[in-house]
Amino acid sequence: MDARFLRNVLLKGLALFLAIDLLVAALPAGLGKLSLYNTLFNGRLRFPFGEDSAQSYNLSLFDLDAMFAAHTISAGQKPAEEYRIIVIGDSSVWGTLLRPEETLTGQLDAADLSACDGRSVRVYNLGYPTVSLTKDLMVLDYALRYDPDLIIWSLTLESFPFDKQLTSPIVANNAARVDDLITRYGLSLDPADPALARPGFWGQTLIGQRRALADLFRLQMYGVLWSATGIDQSYPSDYTRAQTDFDADVTYHGQAGPALDESQLAFEFLEAGLMAAGDIPVIMVNEPMLISVGENSNLRYNFLYPRWAYDDWRQMMLEKAAALDWNYLDLWDLVPADQFTNSAIHITPQAETLLVEQVIPSIQQQICP
Amino acid sequence: MTLVYILAFIAVAALLGFVTHDRWRVNLLLAVSALAVYALQPTLPVRGLDFYLPTVTLALAVLGWVLTTPREARSWKNNWPGAAILGGIVLALALTRYLGFSLPLTASRPPQTLTVLLLLAVAVMLGLLIARFTSPGKAALTAAFVFVLLFFAVLKVPALSLQVSLFLRTLNEQSLTTASPLDVRWLGFSYIAFRLLHTIRDRQSGRLPPVSLSEYVVYIIFFPALSAGPIDRIESFIGDLRRPPQRAAGDWGEAGKRLVMGLFKKFALADALAIVALNGANALQVRTAGWAWVMLYAYAFQLYFDFSGYTDIAIGIGRLLGFKLPENFNAPYLKPNLTQFWNNWHMTLTQWFRAYFFNPVTRALRSGKKPLPIPAIILITQVATMVLIGLWHGVTLNFVLWGLCHGLALFVHNRWSERTKARFAALSQNWQKTLNLGGALLTFHFIALTWVFFALPEPSVSFRFLQTLLGGA
Numbered sequence A: 001m002d003a004r005f006l007r008n009v010l011l012k013g014l015a016l017f018l019a020i021d022l023l024v025a026a027l028p029a030g031l032g033k034l035s036l037y038n039t040l041f042n043g044r045l046r047f048p049f050g051e052d053s054a055q056s057y058n059l060s061l062f063d064l065d066a067m068f069a070a071h072t073i074s075a076g077q078k079p080a081e082e083y084r085i086i087v088i089g090d091s092s093v094w095g096t097l098l099r100p101e102e103t104l105t106g107q108l109d110a111a112d113l114s115a116c117d118g119r120s121v122r123v124y125n126l127g128y129p130t131v132s133l134t135k136d137l138m139v140l141d142y143a144l145r146y147d148p149d150l151i152i153w154s155l156t157l158e159s160f161p162f163d164k165q166l167t168s169p170i171v172a173n174n175a176a177r178v179d180d181l182i183t184r185y186g187l188s189l190d191p192a193d194p195a196l197a198r199p200g201f202w203g204q205t206l207i208g209q210r211r212a213l214a215d216l217f218r219l220q221m222y223g224v225l226w227s228a229t230g231i232d233q234s235y236p237s238d239y240t241r242a243q244t245d246f247d248a249d250v251t252y253h254g255q256a257g258p259a260l261d262e263s264q265l266a267f268e269f270l271e272a273g274l275m276a277a278g279d280i281p282v283i284m285v286n287e288p289m290l291i292s293v294g295e296n297s298n299l300r301y302n303f304l305y306p307r308w309a310y311d312d313w314r315q316m317m318l319e320k321a322a323a324l325d326w327n328y329l330d331l332w333d334l335v336p337a338d339q340f341t342n343s344a345i346h347i348t349p350q351a352e353t354l355l356v357e358q359v360i361p362s363i364q365q366q367i368c369p
Numbered sequence B: 001m002t003l004v005y006i007l008a009f010i011a012v013a014a015l016l017g018f019v020t021h022d023r024w025r026v027n028l029l030l031a032v033s034a035l036a037v038y039a040l041q042p043t044l045p046v047r048g049l050d051f052y053l054p055t056v057t058l059a060l061a062v063l064g065w066v067l068t069t070p071r072e073a074r075s076w077k078n079n080w081p082g083a084a085i086l087g088g089i090v091l092a093l094a095l096t097r098y099l100g101f102s103l104p105l106t107a108s109r110p111p112q113t114l115t116v117l118l119l120l121a122v123a124v125m126l127g128l129l130i131a132r133f134t135s136p137g138k139a140a141l142t143a144a145f146v147f148v149l150l151f152f153a154v155l156k157v158p159a160l161s162l163q164v165s166l167f168l169r170t171l172n173e174q175s176l177t178t179a180s181p182l183d184v185r186w187l188g189f190s191y192i193a194f195r196l197l198h199t200i201r202d203r204q205s206g207r208l209p210p211v212s213l214s215e216y217v218v219y220i221i222f223f224p225a226l227s228a229g230p231i232d233r234i235e236s237f238i239g240d241l242r243r244p245p246q247r248a249a250g251d252w253g254e255a256g257k258r259l260v261m262g263l264f265k266k267f268a269l270a271d272a273l274a275i276v277a278l279n280g281a282n283a284l285q286v287r288t289a290g291w292a293w294v295m296l297y298a299y300a301f302q303l304y305f306d307f308s309g310y311t312d313i314a315i316g317i318g319r320l321l322g323f324k325l326p327e328n329f330n331a332p333y334l335k336p337n338l339t340q341f342w343n344n345w346h347m348t349l350t351q352w353f354r355a356y357f358f359n360p361v362t363r364a365l366r367s368g369k370k371p372l373p374i375p376a377i378i379l380i381t382q383v384a385t386m387v388l389i390g391l392w393h394g395v396t397l398n399f400v401l402w403g404l405c406h407g408l409a410l411f412v413h414n415r416w417s418e419r420t421k422a423r424f425a426a427l428s429q430n431w432q433k434t435l436n437l438g439g440a441l442l443t444f445h446f447i448a449l450t451w452v453f454f455a456l457p458e459p460s461v462s463f464r465f466l467q468t469l470l471g472g473a
Helices: A003-026 A064-070 A104-110 A133-146 A175-185 A210-229 A267-277 A307-324 A349-367 B003-016 B022-040 B049-068 B076-098 B113-133 B138-156 B158-172 B189-204 B213-221 B234-242 B249-276 B289-320 B338-344 B347-366 B374-393 B397-426 B429-455 B459-469
Strands: A082-089 A120-127 A150-155 A282-286 A327-330
Touching: A003 B249, A064 A133, A064 A210, A082 A104, A082 A133, A104 A120, A104 A349, A120 A133, A133 A150, A133 A175, A133 A267, A150 A267, A150 A349, A175 A267, A210 B249, A210 B289, A267 A282, A282 A307, A282 A349, A307 A327, A327 A349, B003 B022, B003 B249, B003 B289, B022 B049, B022 B076, B022 B213, B022 B234, B049 B076, B049 B113, B049 B138, B049 B189, B049 B213, B076 B113, B076 B213, B138 B158, B138 B189, B189 B213, B189 B234, B189 B347, B213 B234, B249 B289, B289 B429, B289 B459, B338 B347, B338 B397, B338 B429, B347 B374, B374 B397, B397 B429, B397 B459, B429 B459
Parallel strands: A082 A120, A082 A150, A150 A282, A282 A327
Antiparallel strands: none
């Protein structure tokens, strides 16, 4: 081995690295569709999400292709004998602190419902733990390619304010998809909003995408432990319970009441979702929330909502549902306060059962009209 | 060792590779290695301990030199640069507490300078007294040997580590409720202890070459091999140290190859496998035998790639500096029997145990007045050696069980091969190849199954996992 040989190895290595780097930048997006889930590993029962990967065998990533490819909904063509229900929403649907079988979706699926035409009902959890109607719309829009027969959309006021729409990391890091939604549904969002991350040329190279690629790889690796253990979330033996005492603060997203400014709420995104669904029936559920009994609970229901704001929004929803003939379940006060876990919208498995009991009749109306 | 430190070490080694002047080379290596002892030490919850443990490492190395060097070779004239460098580094690092920012050279802010000065003065006085009144006689060397073993026991026996932590926390007026054996994590001490014991034993047997203070301390704390070996022999190391680096393209090429291989093994393969490898938590969560095997295989290969990756990196950095560090792994999982596996897995450790435990004990048992039968001697020495190697990893029942399994299996293989050697030699090449392949598969699976005791914390968890592997849980 002489110096010239070494120099050539270094130069060729460098050239090869640069070439691969540029090639990656030139490739169209969609690498996330390549997945070992549903073939080598079991499909996940809910989307990949989590920050404590070593305990939860799960991780958060921004690649919607990879998230769907890892999900059990991507396991082949929809069988002819399946009546497919998808459930979208926030962490209360995804099931923070709940095992997959304890969630709304898990319990609905276990109910073994059958449609009147003989098809078996299968329910898929497409909830994702951030609150934003844009995020819900993005997931719904993608999920339509899986041919759902019924959509259940779980809602809460916190996902409506315009200033919440781009704060979800998965929205902020999917600018191209948001652009597409803006174009197709005429959404009142600014494509030039700095919250939307738009990587430049170098951001699309191998070096620029190293984090995304590493996440994609780790997602595949965690497929082993997901298949081996069925665990996709860490379950601490102890956690901080949802707050029940509050400061005397009645402001909500900069508004002080007494009436909520409707123009600050993204109702049009809800309508866009219904438009996207087309002929597929949608059941909207105002998800249960904690009604606290504690300091200043006469002013606030919980950490998220002052009473005046929530009451006003609920009224708006009821009026719109009646006027636009929405299939709408207002279950805001269904769950007793002691059945909430670590937030105002996270509930126990027993509370999920209460919710399931309320939702099933609405589903039955759809599967056996 | 993080990737950042490894890259920094590579850069430093590449620069030091150009230093050919004897004295400069030794002293620069001493300074860099001493700094690395501090830089690599992990942060500890006991106040000041992550500064004092590296300082004790340096003190032990100096003490090791004093005790293994004849009086006439301990002259101040020849050894003052080494002492000045070590003392200067300790003081300079202690003074960094007054900088407005933290340097990546110590795990946390160094303790009060006055305390450091006081302790340093006590250490120097003690060292001078020992140097003045001792010579490398039998008693002093035996005492040093026992002293190192005692340190070892304190670190490896969780109950003793906990007592040390409680003592230090009391001294520091820190909370005792959070005390843990992990409070006394001492970077690289296992390897430092092996090198110290090696020099003490070689001094006892008169094989230790004469070395200066700087040379001795560089051998003990040589930065590429500080955290994960390999354990070089001092005579070979000193030979490389005294030979100016050649800076030949071949050496650089070889160094580059080993570094690339090592980095790939450690950071691509081992770290990826670590995600799915068996551990104390997932062992109890796995639901089926098939996935349990996948986790066990992942552990077996993670361990190999991690350790052999670090060895490649150490050898590569050593090569940049002009050292030929010994190999530690030679395709161990492909070996057709357990004896060959142990001749090719963590080779420098097994050679150390062979030289300083297995062979002396075998000789002692054979030369007794009533020598035991050969098979009994083999059984005793192999089981004892492997249990000791197990205990070196940690004083827990699981490591004892692991050592016991390997000791007994080595004995069984020894007896089996003794009986079948002639018949095996008479077989055709094809049959020998087939049997070797079968042997490699069998050996690998035996090793993988015994890793269960190595990877998991308790026998109950290990046996439950073994049951899962066999489809019984």
